[in-house]
Amino acid sequence: MTTPVSGAAFINALNNTFGRHPLARASHPKGVCASGKFTPAASLNKLLASPLFDGRALPALVRFSVGSGNPNISxxxxxxxxxxxxxxGGRERYDLIMLSEPVFFAATTASFLSFMAARIADPATGKPDPAKVAEHNSRYPDGVKQPALIAAHPPTRSFLTTAYFSNNAFCFIDASGKVTTARIAAEPVLGVQYLSEAEEKDALKSYLSADLAQRLEAGPVQFTLYALLPADGDSLVDSTAEWIGAERIVMGTLEIQAMAAAESCDTHTFMPLNLPKGIEPSEDPILAARPGAYAVSVTRRT
Incomplete structure (x- = not known):
């Protein structure tokens, strides 16, 4: 029987790797706040029956962020x-958290803790010990794919030219009670755009927030949200496994309209299991563990 891992263990692991930063989130502390709206598509009714999605546009509070637990990262x-x-909308709330790669870096709680421990900086070099990283990869090969994908391309040019993925699967329930398991993707209408090699070298430390403000001054920017249905063999519980995927169903349009005050996001917690009627979590162990970790992070930073 697997011993449950406490939320504090996850936050301690992040703090041990990236340092503890008062008032900051333990993960993705560097971010910027925006506001917008989500307009559901008619095809969303194929997936679920929910009072939240009745065809009306819904207000959206949005936070874009840069990975790691270091608030000063470039x-x-x-x-x-x-x-x-x-x-x-009404009494319903839906929080969705997505990353810019289609896979996570840990399939289990044990792998997550090992991944973080392997990346604690060696005092002599200020960098992770390659031998410890290699040992982790040997024990938990699920942790290899996301770092490889990140290393394979330059950073994206803008938060608004980045595709985002839920990594975790969710269960959508329609009016008849039929359950459809799907992952979620957000594709930028502007297309995915990366920095050139020269731009990556010369990019300002906080170019993404400046870029976001500049683009939104010119007008709203949209993402199309899709529910990706699994193909045969796609794992419903392993967030490190990239899906082949089958049918894609349009969920709607997320429109980013304006910058928002930092306090709007700083005092708000996006909780992965804040789900509206019609959406339920899958049995992914990472998804199940996240709310406890988020709760501890909120307590520590407030």
């Missing part, structure tokens, strides 16, 4: 980008 670092948003 925007040009080869790490994931993140998007988190909250949709609200």
């Amino acid at each position: 925007d040009s670092a080869r790490v994931v980008r993140g998007i988190a948003f909250t949709l609200t």
Whole structure:
């Protein structure tokens, strides 16, 4: 029987690797806040029956972020980008958190803790010990794919030219009770765009927030949200396994309209299991563990 891992263990692992930064999130502490709306597509009714999605546009609080637990990380670092948003309507709330790669770096809680421990900086070099990283990879090969994908391309040019993926699967329930398991993807209408080699080298430390403000001054920018249905053999519980995928169903359009005050996001917590009626979590162990970790992080930073 697997011993449950406490939320504090996850946050301690992040703090041990990246340092503890008062008032900051333990993961993805560097971010910027925006506001917008989500307009559901008619095809969303194929997937679920929910009072939240009745055809009306829903207000969205959005936070874009840069991966790692270091609030001073450069925007040009080869790490994931993140998007988190909250949709609200009536008594329903939906929080969705996505990353810029289609896979996570740990399939289990044990792998997560080992991944972090292997990346604690060696005091002599200020960098992770390659031997410890290699030992982790040997024990937990699920942790190899996401770092390889990140290393394979330059950072994206903008938060608004980045594709985002839920990594975890969710269960959508329609009016008849039929359950469809799917992952979620957000594709930028502007297309995915990467920095050139020269731009990556010369990028300002916080170019992403400046770029976001500049683009939104010119007008709203949209993402199309899709529910990706699994192909035969796609794992419903392993967030490190990239899906082949089958049918894609359009969920709707997320429109980023304006910058928002930092306090709007700083005092808000995007919780992965804040789900509206009609959406339930899969049995992915990482998804199940996340709320406890988020709760501890909130307590420590407030």
